[in-house]
Amino acid sequence: MILRAVTGLFPLWALVGAVAAYAAPGAFAPASPAILPLLGLVMFGMGMTLTPANFAEVLRRPGMVGLGVVLQYGIMPAAAFAAGRLLDLPPALVAGMVLVGSCPGGTASNVICYLGRGDVALSITLTAVSTLLAVLLTPALTWLYVGRTVPVPVGSMLVTIAEVVLVPVALGVAANVLAGGRLHGLKRVFPAVSVAAIVLIIAIVVALNRATLAGLAPALVAAVVLHNGIGLGAGYGAARLLGLDARRARTLAIEVGMQNSGLGVALAAKYLPAAAALPGAVFSVWHNLSGSALAAYWSRRAPGGEAGLRSGRARGA
Numbered sequence: 001m002i003l004r005a006v007t008g009l010f011p012l013w014a015l016v017g018a019v020a021a022y023a024a025p026g027a028f029a030p031a032s033p034a035i036l037p038l039l040g041l042v043m044f045g046m047g048m049t050l051t052p053a054n055f056a057e058v059l060r061r062p063g064m065v066g067l068g069v070v071l072q073y074g075i076m077p078a079a080a081f082a083a084g085r086l087l088d089l090p091p092a093l094v095a096g097m098v099l100v101g102s103c104p105g106g107t108a109s110n111v112i113c114y115l116g117r118g119d120v121a122l123s124i125t126l127t128a129v130s131t132l133l134a135v136l137l138t139p140a141l142t143w144l145y146v147g148r149t150v151p152v153p154v155g156s157m158l159v160t161i162a163e164v165v166l167v168p169v170a171l172g173v174a175a176n177v178l179a180g181g182r183l184h185g186l187k188r189v190f191p192a193v194s195v196a197a198i199v200l201i202i203a204i205v206v207a208l209n210r211a212t213l214a215g216l217a218p219a220l221v222a223a224v225v226l227h228n229g230i231g232l233g234a235g236y237g238a239a240r241l242l243g244l245d246a247r248r249a250r251t252l253a254i255e256v257g258m259q260n261s262g263l264g265v266a267l268a269a270k271y272l273p274a275a276a277a278l279p280g281a282v283f284s285v286w287h288n289l290s291g292s293a294l295a296a297y298w299s300r301r302a303p304g305g306e307a308g309l310r311s312g313r314a315r316g317a
Contacts, residue, residue, distance in 0.1 A: 011292065013195060014285040017203035025207035032204055032269065036160070038197040039266040040168045043131075045190040047172015048183065049110070050128055057125040064248065068126040069133060071235055071256045076101035077141045079230040080279075083223045093220060095142070095150040096276035097227060100264035100283050102141035104130035108288055109258040116295035117303055118251035126255045131169060134263070135161045153271050160270060165263065198262050198284060205265050205281040212275045224282045228290055232257035246303035254294070258287045 021028045058065045080101030084094035105127040113123035139157035146152065175183060206213060213220075235256030239249035265280035 011285055011288045013199045014202050014288070017199040018206045018281065018285065021203035021206040022210055022213070025210045028200075028203045028207035031200070032208060035201055035204060035266045035269050036164050038201050039262050040164045042194045042197050042262055043165050043168035044172040044175075045194045046127075046131075047169035047174075048176045048187055048190060050124065050169070050173050051176060051180075052173070054121075054124050054128050057121060058129060061122070061125075064122060065125055065129055067239075067242070068122070068252055068255055069130055071238055071252060072105060072126070072130055073102070073133070073137050073141065075234045075238075075256055076227075076231050076259065077145055079234070080227050081145045083226045083230070087219050087223045087226075089219060089223055090275070091146070091149040092273040092275040093223075093279055095146040095152075095272050096264070096268050096279035097223060098145045099138070099142045099268050099272065099276065100259050100261050100280045101227065101231075102134075102138045102145075103260045103264045104134040104138070105255045106258055106260040106262070106287075108291065109254050112258065112291040112295045113251050113254050115292075116250050116254065116298035117247065117301075118254060118298075119247050120251075122248065122251050123255055126251075128169075130255075131165060131260070134260075135166060138263070138267070150272060150276070157267055157271055160267065161263070164266065201262055201265055202281045202284055205269060205277040208269070209275055209278050213278060220278060220282055221286070224279060224286050225290075228257055228283065228287050231259075232290065232294065250298055250303065254291060258291050259283060261287065 077098050078101075080097040081094065084097040089097070105123075110120065110123045110127060114120050135158055138161060139152065139154040142157070143152040143154050232253045236249045236253035239252040240246075244252070261280040261283040265277050265284070268277040268280055
């Protein structure tokens with residue numbers, strides 16, 4: 001019960017952490033070297049939820065997985081850039097927006113997909129595949145969109161992603177395969193550990209950027225809300241236009257709209273101007289709120305009740 005409360009109320013804890021850091025930045029700012037290790041811990045926990053079968057799923061549904069990857073990495077960086085420019089954010093914040101948009105799906109998307117009666121197997125597969133592809137695509141897309149205004153060290157960023165994403169995820173998968181049955185207790189606890197780690201990362205970023213945040217909060221929040229809304233709407237809409245059933249459309253909406261913002265925060269804090277980490281911190285709070293609200297709405301409506309645009313194709317997908 002306690003563990004469920006910790007994980008289920010993640011947006012609340014994130015807000016509490018952000019407010020605490022804003023009120024007492026000196027208590028959190030010195031912990032900035034812990035950002036990357038904390039993210040690695042979260043990625044290890046994600047790996048413990050995966051098995052080789054999740055990656056083999058790509059071979060069984062290559063078209064569906066390919067569509068999810070194209071939507072995720074095609075829509076979100078472009079939407080981030082457009083939202084940042086539309087609201088006239090400073091270059092560092094636009095860079096942070098794009099970096100979050102260029103990140104893979106986050107583990108929270110799998111939970112939201114389950115609650116929203118989506119295709120959980122597809123959600124897990126898309127998260128796993130997009131995480132692997134992030135090693136190349138996250139730094140490359142960030143450089144493509146904002147490399148002319150903010151220096152983006154593509155090579156160094158690539159190495160960091162491999163260190164804090166690929167290696168911990170691989171270790172987590174290995175642990176799950178070799179000792180999954182004996183790790184049941186640890187698996188139950190790890191979601192709460194991940195929540196605590198991400199909340200601490202958010203608090204550190206807010207503490208480091210307190211002065212900047214004070215003057216930019218309304219525009220930044222508006223940009224993040226717009227960015228997330230575009231991702232959710234475009235993911236669902238594109239899936240329906242292609243004739244996919246509602247269950248898969250829900251899954252793609254969640255996978256496209258919910259990012260691994262913790263990764264965006266960690267990379268921005270290490271490689272971009274300090275303010276660039278703020279969009280990821282705000283996104284961490286907002287996308288869990290919007291995702292939870294969407295899941296609650298969909299949980300009361302069976303996917304079969306949403307008429308498809310091209311039902312014949314949807315049945316064959």
